[in-house]
């Protein structure tokens with residue numbers, strides 16, 4: 122039996138055994154640097170070519186359109202900035218993006234568009250801003266909208282976003298951060314409207330330190346890292362061959378298991394969310410109207426609890442063996458709170474008690490039972506302490 126209950130799968134996941142097995146030869150035996158010219162190097166080149174082909178196939182792009190990176194943050198930074206030097210024009214994103222996108226847009230003086238009550242970009246506000254920028258000498262050159270939100274779990278309608286671009290900024294590229302969506306959606310379809318797509322290995326049973334950026338033919342992106350000119354000059358640095366093999370294997374396992382895992386985990390998540398609503402007074406599902414979770418990733422349950430502070434709740438849950446978070450893993454425990462919850466305009470009495478519980482392919486009924494037993498008691502304890 123596990124020593125803890127992991128309800129923080131959106132932060133990271135354990136490496137799948139089949140992924141580890143696929144990677145091992147390229148870390149231990151065939152560990153060559155693919156930039157060399159001898160036997161070891163040639164073997165690494167073959168592994169890398171194969172990993173690129175398999176990954177590209179699963180992401181719905183050509184092998185020549187795929188750049189291996191160190192993870193989601195690097196992919197987002199390269200896509201949004203356009204590389205070094207940054208692309209001309211203005212970058213635009215939604216207010217609920219991960220910091221790996223939001224901070225780049227803000228650092229470049231770009232535009233941040235408000236979101237609706239579901240944390241999805243406000244399409245009317247986007248159209249107005251694209252029109253406004255079109256009248257300036259710095260029109261929009263990139264719009265970044267995540268495929269699924271890492272905190273509250275809402276999936277975006279990327280086709281609707283692409284239509285707004287076509288009408289109001291036809292020369293701007295559409296980037297999607299698909300880091301969270303990759304564990305739950307077939308990206309060859311779901312990410313198809315975007316010219317630039319970011320993914321990360323460790324969110325779907327692959328290793329940390331590997332990711333990919335899809336750059337569709339005709340979309341111009343400069344390298345962010347300069348040096349040896351690896352990845353056809355798009356990303357310098359010795360390529361993480363074992364990591365690339367691991368990313369391909371993790372994506373393959375994820376896509377193969379998708380229908381079965383999604384419906385199993387969705388049922389667990391629904392039991393968890395319904396149980397919490399039934400048992401905890403003053404608890405709301407942050408972006409879910411009337412228990413309709415059709416817009417959410419299958420594994421996400423995000424709630425806000427009145428008169429409770431997240432940090433104390435997380436400590437009490439950890440005391441019961443449950444690992445959870447208040448928001449994204451980088452914001453977890455931070456007293457400044459989540460920019461996503463702030464963007465949603467949630468009442469302060471509730472927002473302080475934000476809690477993200479995220480399930481994954483290894484989640485079980487017993488995990489849900491543990492939370493349903495521990496969480497209502499933890500909330501009671503906090504409220505009693507406050508009242509005394």
Ligand code: PLP
Pocket residue numbers: 131132191192193194195197219221267269270271298300301321322323332449450
């Ligand atoms: N984008 C999203 C939506 C994420 O959830 C994360 C990780 O939390 C990242 C980007 C960053 O990915 P990485 O940890 O691979 O740098």
